[in-house]
Amino acid sequence: MTYDPSNIFARMLRGEIPCTKVYEDEHVLAFRDINPQAPTHILVIPREHVASLDAAADAAMVGRLALFAADLARKEGIAAHGYRVVMNTNRGAGQTVFHLHLHLLGGRDMGWPPG
Numbered sequence: 001m002t003y004d005p006s007n008i009f010a011r012m013l014r015g016e017i018p019c020t021k022v023y024e025d026e027h028v029l030a031f032r033d034i035n036p037q038a039p040t041h042i043l044v045i046p047r048e049h050v051a052s053l054d055a056a057a058d059a060a061m062v063g064r065l066a067l068f069a070a071d072l073a074r075k076e077g078i079a080a081h082g083y084r085v086v087m088n089t090n091r092g093a094g095q096t097v098f099h100l101h102l103h104l105l106g107g108r109d110m111g112w113p114p115g
């Protein structure tokens with residue numbers, strides 16, 4: 001999928017629209033999901049313009065997102081009980097924003113299989 005720089009997360013990275021920021025550094029931005037599916041629901045996005053996991057090639061960048069989420073889960077106090085990390089990839093899996101992102105969900109028990 002071609003990357004469209006007018007997507008909502010790219011606009012957040014440029015500071016064009018607000019978000020409830022949790023953390024940012026030179027690599028990633030983390031913010032609260034506007035429609036939370038769990039008591040803690042944070043989105044972690046890279047600064048690089050990559051549409052989805054299906055379009056990702058940078059192992060360091062993808063690994064950084066995962067380890068960043070693990071660190072954030074500890075800081076948010078959801079790690080000991082358990083949390084879920086999700087990357088919806090392409091439309092059939094529910095991806096609606098085509099800038100790579102990781103969902104960090106926790107603060108409640110999770111069912112399996114996911115819907």
Ligand code: AMP
Pocket residue numbers: 008019031032033034035036043087088094095096097098
């Ligand atoms: P996905 O469906 O995996 O592409 O996830 C996109 C997520 O972005 C959804 O969980 C939305 O609730 C969330 N979202 C959309 N717009 C915003 C926004 N302005 N601020 C925070 N989260 C958003």
